[in-house]
Amino acid sequence: MPFTLETRLGRIRVERRVGYGRLYSISMTLLSLAIALLVAGLILASLGLDPAAAFQVIFGVFVKPSLLLESIKQSIPICLAALGLSIAFKMNFWNIGAEGQLYMGMIASTGIVLLHSYYGLFNEWAIMPLMLLASFLLGGAWCLIAGALKARLGVNEILPTLMLNYVAMLVVEFLVHGPWRDPKGYGFPLSIPFPDYAKLNLVFGEPAYTGLLLSMLGAAAVFLLLEYTKPGFEIKVVGQSPAVARYAGIRVRRTILLGSFLSGGLAGIGGLSIVSGIIGRLRPGASPGYGYTAIIVAALAGLNPWVVIAASIFFGGLLTAGGALQMSMGIPRAAAQMIQAIIFLMILVGEFIKRYKIVLERPGVSGS
Amino acid sequence: MTVQVGTVYLLASLGEIYAERSGILNLGLEGIMVMGAAISFIFTLAYGHLAAILASIIVGILMSLILAVMAIYMRLNQTVTGLALTMFGLGLSGFLASPEIRRIILLALNPSLPENLLAIQEAPKLPEIPVPGLSEIPVIGCFFRQNVLVYISYMAAPLMWFILFKTKPGLSLRSVGENPAAADAMGINVFKLRCAATMISGGFAGLAGAYLFLGFQPFWQEGLTAGKGFIALSLVILSTWNPLKAILGAYLFGGVEVIQYRLQLFGLGALSPYLLAMLPYLVAIVALIAVSIESVRKRIGVPASLGIPYSREE
Numbered sequence: 001m002p003f004t005l006e007t008r009l010g011r012i013r014v015e016r017r018v019g020y021g022r023l024y025s026i027s028m029t030l031l032s033l034a035i036a037l038l039v040a041g042l043i044l045a046s047l048g049l050d051p052a053a054a055f056q057v058i059f060g061v062f063v064k065p066s067l068l069l070e071s072i073k074q075s076i077p078i079c080l081a082a083l084g085l086s087i088a089f090k091m092n093f094w095n096i097g098a099e100g101q102l103y104m105g106m107i108a109s110t111g112i113v114l115l116h117s118y119y120g121l122f123n124e125w126a127i128m129p130l131m132l133l134a135s136f137l138l139g140g141a142w143c144l145i146a147g148a149l150k151a152r153l154g155v156n157e158i159l160p161t162l163m164l165n166y167v168a169m170l171v172v173e174f175l176v177h178g179p180w181r182d183p184k185g186y187g188f189p190l191s192i193p194f195p196d197y198a199k200l201n202l203v204f205g206e207p208a209y210t211g212l213l214l215s216m217l218g219a220a221a222v223f224l225l226l227e228y229t230k231p232g233f234e235i236k237v238v239g240q241s242p243a244v245a246r247y248a249g250i251r252v253r254r255t256i257l258l259g260s261f262l263s264g265g266l267a268g269i270g271g272l273s274i275v276s277g278i279i280g281r282l283r284p285g286a287s288p289g290y291g292y293t294a295i296i297v298a299a300l301a302g303l304n305p306w307v308v309i310a311a312s313i314f315f316g317g318l319l320t321a322g323g324a325l326q327m328s329m330g331i332p333r334a335a336a337q338m339i340q341a342i343i344f345l346m347i348l349v350g351e352f353i354k355r356y357k358i359v360l361e362r363p364g365v366s367g368s
Numbered sequence: 369m370t371v372q373v374g375t376v377y378l379l380a381s382l383g384e385i386y387a388e389r390s391g392i393l394n395l396g397l398e399g400i401m402v403m404g405a406a407i408s409f410i411f412t413l414a415y416g417h418l419a420a421i422l423a424s425i426i427v428g429i430l431m432s433l434i435l436a437v438m439a440i441y442m443r444l445n446q447t448v449t450g451l452a453l454t455m456f457g458l459g460l461s462g463f464l465a466s467p468e469i470r471r472i473i474l475l476a477l478n479p480s481l482p483e484n485l486l487a488i489q490e491a492p493k494l495p496e497i498p499v500p501g502l503s504e505i506p507v508i509g510c511f512f513r514q515n516v517l518v519y520i521s522y523m524a525a526p527l528m529w530f531i532l533f534k535t536k537p538g539l540s541l542r543s544v545g546e547n548p549a550a551a552d553a554m555g556i557n558v559f560k561l562r563c564a565a566t567m568i569s570g571g572f573a574g575l576a577g578a579y580l581f582l583g584f585q586p587f588w589q590e591g592l593t594a595g596k597g598f599i600a601l602s603l604v605i606l607s608t609w610n611p612l613k614a615i616l617g618a619y620l621f622g623g624v625e626v627i628q629y630r631l632q633l634f635g636l637g638a639l640s641p642y643l644l645a646m647l648p649y650l651v652a653i654v655a656l657i658a659v660s661i662e663s664v665r666k667r668i669g670v671p672a673s674l675g676i677p678y679s680r681e682e
Contacts, residue, residue: 334462
């Protein structure tokens with residue numbers, strides 16, 4: 001019996017839509033985006049602010065080259081974290097901890113830089129590869145905590161990954177207020193600034209391009225993993241049904257451990273892109289919620305690694321626009337955060353509209 | 369002090385227990401709480417405490433309605449929907465309570481507000497009302513030197529326990545969370561009841577946010593809940609979905625936070641305040657592990673349909 005709602009107008013019935021094309025799906029997603037912007041515009045208008053001017057600022061970000069470059073830069077950590085989340089969500093592992101895993105990646109990268117600067121360890125050319133490795137490992141390990149709790153003890157991963165976000169932020173606070181504080185930083189809670197060889201400037205000396213390359217490599221890796229490898233296949237089967245996976249002889253626990261580690265690892269590299277691409281040092285609050293934005297990006301992109309890149313640039317642009325809104329219109333930065341959450345809600349509603357259709361049956365009209 | 373912090377968790381988890389007992393995981397708790405705090409801040413300045421508390425409850429209910437429609441009627445994934453609601457609450461509260469926007473709202477609410485109230489970042493705290501006689505008792509007297517919301521939480525917990533376990537609506541609520549198809553067959557409206565339970569959780573979360581701001585730290589900063597909503601969610605699991613046990617759990621987490629402040633005061637300077645601040649989150653994880661260990665799980669009742677959307681199709 002389908003879901004029905006009796007109203008005075010007649011019977012509203014919600015039916016499952018049987019199969020839909022890609023074009024329909026894309027147009028529905030775009031429609032959700034448009035509705036989200038409309039809702040955001042209404043909120044701004046109700047407060048007496050000019051929504052048209054605000055949207056002009058927001059879309060202007062994608063037109064002006066310098067701001068577009070800034071948006072791409074901002075999109076790198078979002079993209080890498082969202083790529084990691086795509087793996088986790090394919091496995092039905094609700095990793096909400098990308099934010100914490102980003103911070104762990106920042107800590108690992110900064111740690112390598114400090115080992116070099118303070119103790120003269122490693123050669124200069126080895127710094128960047130080591131930072132990549134360390135941020136991947138530490139980010140992965142941070143997510144692996146929740147993965148192991150789920151695999152070994154059956155603890156649901158949602159709350160542990162969330163809690164670990166706050167712990168990771170506090171670890172950063174501890175480090176930059178204490179042992180890692182820049183001795184020449186006038187007491188501010190900052191690490192030393194990164195030297196040039198620890199910065200993301202391989203391509204044209206510009207972090208945005210280097211980061212974009214990193215994002216593309218990450219997307220390719222996730223794509224290959226999920227589509228062409230055995231572990232990737234196992235991750236998807238576990239996501240669809242752990243029972244089927246077990247029946248098929250897949251080692252479910254091991255797959256969860258691997259999947260959660262890879263997921264956190266990619267976010268860890270995203271952390272590297274923050275400290276050596278965007279800020280150039282470690283400081284508290286280095287991520288303005290990139291890890292949470294990544295969840296929206298993964299959902300918007302339908303876990304497709306290539307679409308993730310484009311979606312992150314859109315949200316990177318929104319973040320950049322947040323700053324521009326504040327400067328040009330005095331609209332607080334939180335407006336960008338609010339708009340992205342409204343987009344998230346509308347994308348979810350769009351999912352519902354994609355999957356179901358609403359039928360209104362007027363009394364007397366419907367025969368069956 | 370323990371009671372003061374614990375009340376935040378108690379109020380938030382009481383409502384959430386109802387939502388989860390009915391099968392709805394309200395992961396938007398954090399966002400609703402922070403909205404409750406922001407709304408109570410703005411309304412206290414404009415109209416005073418009573419209006420602020422009522423407004424934050426209403427806003428909490430309205431926000432939970434978003435979750436109810438999306439998770440119950442549209443059958444969308446509750447985890448993602450709740451998370452989206454939390455992000456929405458964090459963004460919207462930061463936006464509304466920011467100095468620029470707050471000024472606009474305050475002037476719209478109360479045009480005669482003096483200039484100095486338009487710009488301040490804090491609001492008057494809820495007054496403490498000592499209960500005559502009881503507050504004089506040596507040890508437990510501190511329980512009776514609190515503000516009105518704390519007293520409400522004292523009364524709400526047993527009342528909510530009674531409704532949930534000793535009355536017919538409570539039985540219906542629990543059956544909806546255990547086996548919605550069977551409840552439906554018995555003539556219970558699963559959708560409406562789940563919707564009502566979600567709204568209860570929203571109202572309490574809004575109240576918890578108002579208490580956090582007005583009763584505990586009446587100084588606005590963006591995202592001032594700092595994960596307290598998520599800790600309340602783990603507390604619900606720790607309390608095995610029982611309002612009476614939630615009292616103990618809430619004061620346990622309250623105590624953990626107080627210990628953290630005390631340790632800082634008592635010259636444990638070697639331990640960084642940042643490391644101590646991790647304590648509540650780590651205790652929450654440990655609590656989750658303790659509850660999840662299989663042997664324990666067999667004795668307690670996770671609502672069997674928690675997180676699963678109900679539809680009559682399947």
